[in-house]
Amino acid sequence: MIWFILRRAGAASIVLFLASVMIFLGIRALPGDPAVAMAGEEATPEAVAAIRAQYGLDQPLPVQYADYVTQTLTGNLGRSTQDKLPVADILAQRLPVTLELAAIAIVIAVTIGLLAGIVAAVQSGRFFDYVANAIGLVGLSVPHFWLGLLAILLFSVTLRWLPASGYVPFSEDPAGNLQRMLLPAVVLGTGFAAALMRQTRSAMLGALTADYVRTARSKGLSERKVVAVHALRNSLTTVVTVLGLQLGVLISGAVVTEQIFVIPGFGKLTVDAVLTRNYPVIQAVVLVVVVGYVLINLLVDIAYAALNPRIRFGGGADG
């Protein structure tokens, strides 16, 4: 298992290295002088020259790359072209907001998706199964922005249960924070829950007709144990896979959701940075997304192995 983790971690660092090279080259491959781009279009030639010197853009590319990596690793991500604040500080402020939103969305999605999927499989062909499937299909196909608007109209405007938008830090007002996060998290988690429900259902359907489930029944185990221990355990790999795949959707969903609910998170930062051509911020945003992706995939792989003794003890190159 330790070997397995080390191997996967090694693979992940290679991916990170390649990604950093691409980000590094990407920003330099942009049309025009990157120094001009970074300084902003109305910058004076002196400012551009200052930028060029500051970023070492007059150095050869490998030197620039080494410099970029050291700067990044020491937390220096440059300064935003808009408000001249250090990008690292901006990220430190924005990321937790999005992470909280995503975490709540994932908790909601996993709880609902997993439970509904299990019940739908156990009740397959009956009323609950049909209802869950229908809702799941809708949940999968409705875009975030539409669902968000609908949710605001219903819960905030018509029913006045929850605030329509805005953000309070958790440290200042926990209840108010959760109140404002609930609706966007539900909107963000809906598609996730639907995907999870469908995958869990089909994995459980397969598991429930497996020979080992029949064996479990032949031992006189309760149906609850048969479902929750024997069948579910073998379906969890599916859940973890879906979790990994859906995180990409979650990131793009976060961008839209934060925009609709006016939440000052990472997604909103991304949109604003793109709209204002704030290259240092964009560069950092891409880096964060890539690192996040690689780390999450690493975690998914490890979880997958932890759930699957054939991978844990198999020792094969691909697990």
Added chain:
Amino acid sequence: MTGARTAPNGDGPLLDITGLAVDFDTEDGVVHAVKGVDLSLGAGEILALCGESGCGKSVTAMSIPGLLPRGARISGSVKLEGRELTTLPARALRDVRGKEISMVFQEPMTSLNPSFTVGYQLGEVLRRHEGMSRGQARARSVELLDLVGIPAPDRRIKEYPHQLSGGMRQRVMIAIAVACSPKVLIADEPTTALDVTIQAGVLDVFRDLRDRLGTAIILITHDLSVVADIADRAIVMYAGRAVEQAPVTELFARPRHPYTMGLMKALPAAVTAAGVGERPRLAEIPGMVPTPMTDPDECAFQPRCPRAEPDCTASRPILEKAVSESPADGHTVACFHPLEGEGR
């Protein structure tokens, strides 16, 4: 050790199955897998169930503890010590499963859960029915694995099914099935994946269980040498019905049904009621097994039967005493023109 002995309480056999029929609703129509089987089993009796592939042996076996898949429709009666199992509430049936009736399934490769250790899967049934703690169950599991001839059992219980060979998995299944000293053990081809020496060991485990605790065993097998070796009585099934039933010595000495005769024909002479030969398999009989989708009112074997007469298509023969003076638990056969017991 012949004949259906009665249950300890003396009022009837341990297991009594009458008119058991199982249909499956499938996309292609209704499959009549079992069409009316009567079977009784005494305490301590070892009953062999034989017949070609698809004749309904496994379905019959699985319907006893109610383990058929959802699409199955069962009719008839299954009584354990006089208690009807087919209508038993789920909770009560679960107390029977694994404790009073246990099963070894035909599929050794897939019958263990890939996500749990052997020790967990074995200990589970002990904790469920014997009220053992984890530690007790663990100690007992090691003993059980040793009993079924698995080397280094204290190491094996920590392993996962994929680390075990097919034969090893089959023995783990057997260990699970015998763990709680069941009254009835149903073993579906329990020795197919095993080589001859290990097979002999497993049969010894069965014999020991029977001798020590009076466990009755239904043994499904293609292997007539196993039947001759261990069974007291045998039932030959064809197309979802029993066509012949007799004590094993009697059946091997004087098969009455042309189908049984066909099964035995290619056997080496070494296999007699007493002897065990070179693991002969059931012989191939020319012709096709009838489809389980229809059930015409005629002898199902008649299209393949060398002794068929016109009356074989007029109605269906029922299982009757082969010889009028045979004892009550003697030889029965479902045939209009049975062999006269001239032997082979």
